[in-house]
Amino acid sequence: MAVSSGQAGLRNIEARVGLGATQRRDLWWVQPLAVFVGLAAFGIYATLRAFQGNFYQWGPYLSPFYSPLIDPEHHWWPLSPAVLVLGGPLGFRTTCYYYRKAYYRAFFLDPAACAVGEARHKYSGETKFPLILQNIHRYFFYLSFVFLVSLWRDAVRGFMWNGHFGAGVGSFVLLIDAALLTTYTFSCHSCRHMVGGNLDCFSCAKFGGTRLSLWKRVTSLNEHHMLIAWTSLFFVAFTDVYVMLVAMGKIQDLRLF
Amino acid sequence: MAEVVMAVHRGDASGGKPVEYTVPLAPGMVVLDALHYIQGHLSPDLAVRWNCKAGRCGSCSAEVNGKPRLTCKTRMDSLPSDKPITVLPLKAFPVIKDLVTDVKWNYEVNRKIPAFSPRPGTDWKMYQEDVERPQEFRKCIECFLCQDVCHVLRDHGKHAEYAGPRFFVRVAGLEMHPLDGLSRIKGMRNQMGIGLCNITKCCTEVCPEEIHITDNAIIALKERVVDQFYDPLVWIARKITGSDGR
Ligand code: SF4
Ligand code: SF4
Ligand code: FES
Numbered sequence: 005m006a007v008s009s010g011q012a013g014l015r016n017i018e019a020r021v022g023l024g025a026t027q028r029r030d031l032w033w034v035q036p037l038a039v040f041v042g043l044a045a046f047g048i049y050a051t052l053r054a055f056q057g058n059f060y061q062w063g064p065y066l067s068p069f070y071s072p073l074i075d076p077e078h079h080w081w082p083l084s085p086a087v088l089v090l091g092g093p094l095g096f097r098t099t100c101y102y103y104r105k106a107y108y109r110a111f112f113l114d115p116a117a118c119a120v121g122e123a124r125h126k127y128s129g130e131t132k133f134p135l136i137l138q139n140i141h142r143y144f145f146y147l148s149f150v151f152l153v154s155l156w157r158d159a160v161r162g163f164m165w166n167g168h169f170g171a172g173v174g175s176f177v178l179l180i181d182a183a184l185l186t187t188y189t190f191s192c193h194s195c196r197h198m199v200g201g202n203l204d205c206f207s208c209a210k211f212g213g214t215r216l217s218l219w220k221r222v223t224s225l226n227e228h229h230m231l232i233a234w235t236s237l238f239f240v241a242f243t244d245v246y247v248m249l250v251a252m253g254k255i256q257d258l259r260l261f
Numbered sequence: 262m263a264e265v266v267m268a269v270h271r272g273d274a275s276g277g278k279p280v281e282y283t284v285p286l287a288p289g290m291v292v293l294d295a296l297h298y299i300q301g302h303l304s305p306d307l308a309v310r311w312n313c314k315a316g317r318c319g320s321c322s323a324e325v326n327g328k329p330r331l332t333c334k335t336r337m338d339s340l341p342s343d344k345p346i347t348v349l350p351l352k353a354f355p356v357i358k359d360l361v362t363d364v365k366w367n368y369e370v371n372r373k374i375p376a377f378s379p380r381p382g383t384d385w386k387m388y389q390e391d392v393e394r395p396q397e398f399r400k401c402i403e404c405f406l407c408q409d410v411c412h413v414l415r416d417h418g419k420h421a422e423y424a425g426p427r428f429f430v431r432v433a434g435l436e437m438h439p440l441d442g443l444s445r446i447k448g449m450r451n452q453m454g455i456g457l458c459n460i461t462k463c464c465t466e467v468c469p470e471e472i473h474i475t476d477n478a479i480i481a482l483k484e485r486v487v488d489q490f491y492d493p494l495v496w497i498a499r500k501i502t503g504s505d506g507r
């Protein structure tokens with residue numbers, strides 16, 4: 005049985021220090037790269053569309069980026085109406101526990117993947133400005149209900165054609181979009197905490213039984229928070245693309261009934 | 262018989278290097294078996310910490326091909342055999358010898374956590390619905406793989422101001438205990454440094470007991486820290502109702 009002294013170098017314990025240093029042999033960089041591409045693509049698209057201020061409405065459809073629609077005639081707001089309402093959903097997603105994980109890994113490489121080295125830098129986690137502001141996530145959660153009400157109103161309006169009930173493909177796109185964003189909101193960690201997670205004893209608390217069953221329901225959604233986050237993100241963009249293409253006349257909305 | 266090359270760290274606090282050993286493969290073999298083969302046939306002075314060989318004691322932690330693992334639960338046939346399989350000691354703790362690291366820092370942190378203290382006049386009756394959450398945290402076998410992988414310790418060396426995921430799990434179990442009367446939330450923020458965790462979930466990825474460390478322990482604690490320190494509405498509501506919200 006051969007016993008040989010291995011080449012130090014790469015397999016040395018010291019070789020675990022520094023950006024990207026790892027002994028991992030799997031494709032650990034694929035996930036952060038995919039997240040980087042996905043989030044960057046969405047970010048660029050959403051920014052361009054939000055500032056465009058055009059092709060966001062057609063028939064009874066309104067793009068979710070522009071909901072609620074404020075001052076579309078530019079009486080007092082000179083820029084695109086989307087810019088006025090962007091902060092809500094943007095803040096909700098940026099402070100979301102899942103997206104934090106995603107961009108800390110993919111954009112800040114802090115760490116890029118598990119047991120993969122980091123560049124030397126001063127690290128203070130979420131204890132200092134600006135990242136300490138992540139703690140206000142629940143306020144964006146409250147705010148998100150304003151947007152949900154608006155999105156559901158748009159979804160219902162998507163079925164109203166000049167005062168008559170009807171539906172095109174777009175009506176269902178808007179409906180699914182509102183449903184997915186609602187699911188995203190209710191799968192939030194702060195929501196899970198507030199409906200029951202903050203209790204130590206369900207059987208001793210007021211309304212403990214109700215809160216336990218609410219907590220269980222939110223928990224079952226919360227377990228899929230990452231999936232719901234991506235699905236709803238993708239679908240918001242898809243809904244906007246759909247409304248834009250129809251508004252530009254590039255595609256025709258199929259009227260179903 | 263098929264053989265595989267193992268590159269195992271040899272050395273002590275003053276330094277070391279990987280040494281290659283050729284080991285015959287047997288069906289069902291785990292990495293710890295291969296290390297035992299080396300000890301038994303090739304290098305009797307190889308230092309390996311182990312105890313149960315059943316994934317229960319949490320002693321055999323090491324980094325196999327760069328991933329923090331229990332060596333007794335890592336099957337050889339799950340690893341590619343075309344290149345030497347590297348086995349290195351945990352990175353977050355100082356090496357004593359070969360694969361054995363000094364994990365006493367963990368026990369020091371543990372001692373700082375106020376133990377279970379029943380509420381005054383406790384009725385010693387508990388319901389399953391109330392103990393389900395702490396029960397998950399009781400599964401911990403103190404393998405310290407989560408501590409090893411956590412970049413706050415591993416890369417940033419914040420041992421002096423941070424307790425690490427294993428102890429967030431312990432504190433979460435105490436905080437959610439239906440009969441416990443203490444609050445450790447202030448300590449979580451001020452001494453145990455939960456704000457340093459950036460919820461990147463590596464602890465959850467490596468936990469051999471599959472405890473949902475980040476989602477069920479850390480985020481739950483972070484939300485409780487928010488209740489106490491960053492949420493004026495909760496603060497006002499508690500003043501008005503006189504409740505501590507628990
Ligand atoms: S989630 Fe937090 S505790 Fe767990 S590994 Fe990441 S930084 Fe460390
Ligand atoms: S929480 Fe999991 S990974 Fe961490 S010490 Fe306990 S069993 Fe090991
Ligand atoms: S945690 Fe993701 S939305 Fe709240």
Ligand code: FES
Nearest residue numbers: 313314319321333
């Ligand atoms: S030897 Fe006990 S867990 Fe591996």
